[in-house]
Amino acid sequence: MPEQVTTVTDEATTDAPRRRGRTRLRRWLRRAGVTLLVLAVAGTLFSLVYDAATAGRARPPAGLTYVRTADLLTRYRVWGRGGSPIVLVHGAAESADTWERLAGTLARDHRVYALDLDGSGYTRRRGPYTVDHQARQLLAFLDALKLDRPVLVGHSAGAAVVAEAVLRSPGRAGALMFLDGDALKGGAGPGPALRFLMVPPYRTTLLRLVIRSDRLIRTIYSSQCGPACPRLDAAGVDVWRRPFQVAGAESGIWGATRYGVPGLTAGRLAGLRGTTLPKAVVFGADDHVFSKTSATETARRIGAPPPTLIPGARHLTMISSPATVAEAVEALAARRAP
Numbered sequence: 294m295p296e297q298v299t300t301v302t303d304e305a306t307t308d309a310p311r312r313r314g315r316t317r318l319r320r321w322l323r324r325a326g327v328t329l330l331v332l333a334v335a336g337t338l339f340s341l342v343y344d345a346a347t348a349g350r351a352r353p354p355a356g357l358t359y360v361r362t363a364d365l366l367t368r369y370r371v372w373g374r375g376g377s378p379i380v381l382v383h384g385a386a387e388s389a390d391t392w393e394r395l396a397g398t399l400a401r402d403h404r405v406y407a408l409d410l411d412g413s414g415y416t417r418r419r420g421p422y423t424v425d426h427q428a429r430q431l432l433a434f435l436d437a438l439k440l441d442r443p444v445l446v447g448h449s450a451g452a453a454v455v456a457e458a459v460l461r462s463p464g465r466a467g468a469l470m471f472l473d474g475d476a477l478k479g480g481a482g483p484g485p486a487l488r489f490l491m492v493p494p495y496r497t498t499l500l501r502l503v504i505r506s507d508r509l510i511r512t513i514y515s516s517q518c519g520p521a522c523p524r525l526d527a528a529g530v531d532v533w534r535r536p537f538q539v540a541g542a543e544s545g546i547w548g549a550t551r552y553g554v555p556g557l558t559a560g561r562l563a564g565l566r567g568t569t570l571p572k573a574v575v576f577g578a579d580d581h582v583f584s585k586t587s588a589t590e591t592a593r594r595i596g597a598p599p600p601t602l603i604p605g606a607r608h609l610t611m612i613s614s615p616a617t618v619a620e621a622v623e624a625l626a627a628r629r630a631p
Contacts, residue, residue: 295324298560301533304582304583306532306582307444307455307605309623311557312575315346317435322438324366326561331616332333335570336428336495337494339496340495340497340498340500341494342503343354343498343501344494344497344498345504347501347505348418349398350538350539350564351538351539353415353535353539354415354437355626356551357415358371358406360410360434360437360528362430362434363429364401364415364428365411365416365419365430365433365535366416366417366418367409367411367416367417367433367434368389368408368409368414368415369406369407369408369438370389370392370396370406370407370408371404371406371592372396372397372400372404372405373396373399373400373401373402373403373404373405374398374400374404374406375612376402376403376404376442377403377408377443377444377467377629378403378404378405378406378440378441378442378444378625379399379403379404379405379406379438379443379444379446379622379626380406380407380408380431380434380435381396381405381406381407381443381444381448381611382399382408382410382431382446382447382450382455383407383409383410383413383414383447383448383449383451384447384450384451384452385411385492385554385555386450386476386533387413387414387448387449387451388409388413388414388415388536389407389408389409389595390532390534391407391448391609391611391612392405392407392611393624394611394612395611395612395615395618395619397615397622398615398616398619399622402623403511403623403626404515406434406438406443407600408430408431408434410427410430410431410451410454411419411427411537412427412428412545412546412548412549413613414536415536415539416614417541418541418544418545418548420545420548420549421548421552422548422549422551423526423550423552423555424453424454424457424478424555424557427459428454428455428457428458428461429452429461431454431455431458432458432461432462432465434553435465440448440514440540442464442465442466442467442629443466443467443623444466444467444468444469444470444473444625444626444629445458445466445468445469445470446470446519446622447469447470447472447474447476448472448473448474448611449473449608450474450554450556450597451474451475452472452473452475452476453473453474453476453477453555453556453557454555454627455469455470456469456471456562456565456595457470457561457578459507459565459568459570460537460561460564460565461570463570464602466570466572466630467570467571467626467629467630468571468572468573468625468626468628468629468630469525469565469570469571469572469573469595470572470573470574470575470622470625470626471541471572471574471575471591471595471597472575472576472610472611473575473576473580473583473608473609473610474591475583475587475590475591475594476483476556476557476562477554477556477557477558477559477562478553478555478556478557478558478594479553479554479630483593483625484610485495487490496547497543499541500520500537500546504534504537505529505534507527510525510530510533511525511530514533514609516599516607517582517607517608517609517614518607518608518612519550519579519605519606519607519609520576520605520615521606521614522609522612522613523603523612526571529562537613550582559594562595563594563595565594565595566594566595566596567596569597569627569630570630571628571629571630572595572596572597572598572625573597573598573600573601573621573624574588574591574595574597574600574601574627575588575600575601575602575603575610575618575621576588576591576600576601576602576603576610577602577604577605577606577607577608577609577610577613577614578602578603578605579606580605580606580607580608581604581607581608582608588600601617601621603617603618
């Protein structure tokens with residue numbers, strides 16, 4: 294009997310710390326759950342109040358120029374008085390205004406055009422925000438302005454748009470350049486960890502917090518552009534900010550996130566190798582958006598000569614290195630298809 298009593302007592306003594314540990318764990322989990330709930334409610338209330346307080350819309354700048362391109366009213370800019378035509382096609386989160394420095398340099402010898410793709414800048418947003426729709430917009434733009442075999446320059450995601458336009462209608466372009474872009478579909482967009490922020494009201498709050506902060510805009514710009522780029526003053530910040538604040542901009546952004554950054558498959562891009570169109574690839578040597586081998590692989594993929602790499606330049610070479618990019622564009626224009 295004493296041995297049996299001793300055994301029961303030992304088991305009770307051993308189980309006691311385990312029960313206390315489980316009790317503490319349950320208590321901690323309850324507290325953590327309550328804390329998360331409070332934070333979620335507080336965050337949602339802040340988001341709703343902030344979104345209501347920042348619901349005003351900016352007006353587009355005065356004097357914008359538009360042209361009808363099929364189902365869209367497309368905003369565009371023009372530089373220069375004569376010479377062969379060059380059409381500049383921007384990338385994601387950019388606009389026709391992004392090309393100001395490069396276009397001014399090219400305009401000495403060329404007539405230079407830049408348009409706002411659907412979903413960007415001040416073009417009337419309509420959707421779907423796909424490479425197919427934007428390529429149709431570009432071709433309609435060439436037709437509307439009666440541009441004869443222009444040099445097409447696509448920056449970043451714009452490379453996919455100019456590539457698709459050439460593949461769709463090879464005779465409409467005189468030459469093709471990929472600038473800081475490989476034109477591939479990479480499935481860009483919010484990752485799983487951020488998808489919970491891409492639902493109302495959090496996505497609106499996040500977007501507005503970013504675009505209303507001069508510091509964040511300057512930080513993103515500097516990271517993408519590099520030390521050779523001019524510092525953004527208040528007017529420069531507004532160039533990047535205002536297109537995200539005009540009527541319809543936010544709904545366009547949410548619509549575009551469904552498709553990700555425009556791009557083509559490698560098989561589709563390989564079709565460019567079969568064209569006789571003069572082609573060129575230009576990258577910033579320090580572009581951290583792409584791998585170190587992307588420029589060479591892209592040139593090989595589309596049948597272009599070895600790429601031009603700009604030392605010290607990052608992703609926005611048309612801003613950091615306008616003279617060097619202009620030289621490459623002019624060299625390509627000299628080979629423009631007759």
